[in-house]
Amino acid sequence: QVQLQESGGGSVQSGGSLKLSCAASGDTRCMAWFRQVPGKEREGVAALDNDDITTYGDSVKGRFIISQDNAKNTLYLQMNSLKPEDTAMYFCAAVKRLTPTGHWADRYEYNLWGQGTQVTVSS
Secondary structure (H helix, E strand, O other): OOOEEEEOOEEEEOOOOEEEEEEEOOOOOEEEEEEEOOOOOOEEEEEEOOOOOEEEOOOOOOOEEEEEEHHHOEEEEEEOOOOHHHOEEEEEEEEOOOOOOOOOOOHHHOOEEOOOEEEEEEO
């Protein structure tokens, strides 16, 4: 089974940038980034589907960029203009294909998950 491993998290001041990476041990298709803070639901941040179409959550549009290096089986999340409310554990997720009526931000659409990487943004 394909495994996912995130890296690149850390602490940064408000307005700063970070780039997260998610290395997959095998071929992947539809991939996404989620984030979660204690006591809240896991939130979809961005996704890259089977047709290489990108989608973003409203809270990160214009600030985050999702991309993929197919040769390296690696997914990236470039995070710019970071805000304290972006503080969370960030997870990489993957699935061969979303269900016909599935939504990219529905965590239950994905069957592969990484362990997460912490991002902390201070004001």
